[in-house]
Amino acid sequence: MAYNLLKGKKGIIFGALNDKSIAWKIAEKAHEEGAEFVLTNTPMAMRFGEINELASKCNATVIPADATSIEDIEALFQKTMEIFGGKIDFILHSIGMSMNVRKSLNYDELNYDYFVKTLDISALSFHKVIQTARRLDAINEWGSIVALSYVAAQRTLYRYNDMADAKAVLESIARSFGYIYGKDKKVRINTISQSPTPTTAGSGVKGFDNLIDFTERMSPLGNATADECADYCVTLFSDLTRKVTMQNLYHDGGFSSMGMSERAMIQYNKSMEVDELVKKIAEMGEEKL
Numbered sequence: 506m507a508y509n510l511l512k513g514k515k516g517i518i519f520g521a522l523n524d525k526s527i528a529w530k531i532a533e534k535a536h537e538e539g540a541e542f543v544l545t546n547t548p549m550a551m552r553f554g555e556i557n558e559l560a561s562k563c564n565a566t567v568i569p570a571d572a573t574s575i576e577d578i579e580a581l582f583q584k585t586m587e588i589f590g591g592k593i594d595f596i597l598h599s600i601g602m603s604m605n606v607r608k609s610l611n612y613d614e615l616n617y618d619y620f621v622k623t624l625d626i627s628a629l630s631f632h633k634v635i636q637t638a639r640r641l642d643a644i645n646e647w648g649s650i651v652a653l654s655y656v657a658a659q660r661t662l663y664r665y666n667d668m669a670d671a672k673a674v675l676e677s678i679a680r681s682f683g684y685i686y687g688k689d690k691k692v693r694i695n696t697i698s699q700s701p702t703p704t705t706a707g708s709g710v711k712g713f714d715n716l717i718d719f720t721e722r723m724s725p726l727g728n729a730t731a732d733e734c735a736d737y738c739v740t741l742f743s744d745l746t747r748k749v750t751m752q753n754l755y756h757d758g759g760f761s762s763m764g765m766s767e768r769a770m771i772q773y774n775k776s777m778e779v780d781e782l783v784k785k786i787a788e789m790g791e792e793k794l
């Protein structure tokens with residue numbers, strides 16, 4: 506059900522690769538709620554992804570941009586303002602990539618060239634987007650900027666690797682720039698800390714299926730889906746959340762406040778029983794010998 510929450514609002518959505526992408530769901534929902542926007546991704550993602558299909562569904566223009574390139578970002582804002590004949594109201598940063606994760610390198614054997622790339626793509630790009638938007642005065646007062654984060658910024662989750670560092674930087678940028686942009690132009694900046702979600706980037710993390718099962722068992726409301734994330738994000742773009750800024754907002758079914766749940770404990774106990782059984786079988790084998 507649509508509420509026209511974004512009627513008259515214009516924006517830029519970074520990071521829709523295919524119909525699994527969180528940005529894809531947010532674009533669909535923003536369109537349903539009356540927003541107009543430009544979709545952007547890297548030229549490479551445009552070749553391999555399905556962004557044009559989304560664009561025709563949402564009546565959006567697609568403008569390629571590498572979010573690590575100031576030149577590309579500047580051209581993106583200028584073209585977008587030409588298309589809309591003025592400033593925009595919202596930006597979604599839904600970008601993440603780590604070659605260390607892709608190549609399954611552990612945190613204690615990181616490749617530092619990859620690490621720098623992780624930080625540039627997944628965190629500094631957020632700063633570059635905001636700094637360029639402010640320099641070009643591209644966002645209307647009470648505009649809203651949202652980036653997607655993950656609880657690994659606060660807590661260690663094995664195998665999330667250098668993306669955890671990138672998310673910590675991303676959330677810090679939201680606070681530091683949120684102060685400056687809020688004070689100057691009343692533009693708000695927040696991050697949404699989303700549950701593990703089966704997307705191209707998410708599934709790249711080794712052991713992702715087990716992680717998603719664990720967080721499902723741990724969260725009283727269950728994992729938040731990409732569609733639910735889109736619902737939440739739309740409220741942050743809307744005028745209903747004008748005084749929310751500089752926050753990292755958990756959208757994870759309660760996971761971030763949990764220590765141990767009954768469902769997770771049951772599963773843990775089962776695995777202990779299997780351990781005991783394996784030990785007993787081994788002992789029986791030794792007795793026979």
Ligand SMILES: NC(=O)c1ccc[n+]([C@@H]2O[C@H](COP(=O)([O-])OP(=O)(O)OC[C@H]3O[C@@H](n4cnc5c(N)ncnc54)[C@H](O)[C@@H]3O)[C@@H](O)[C@H]2O)c1
Nearest residue numbers: 520522526527550572599600601653701702704705706707
């Ligand atoms: N999937 C999850 O479990 C999960 C959980 C919490 C947060 N997130 C975050 O959500 C965001 C979106 O990821 P997703 O899960 O939808 O996966 P996805 O793979 O669909 O999206 C990642 C996007 O980043 C884009 N990208 C990579 N390098 C880029 C660059 N240089 N310039 C511009 N775009 C670039 C990719 O083309 C892709 O569209 C990421 O920030 C991710 O860390 C994901």
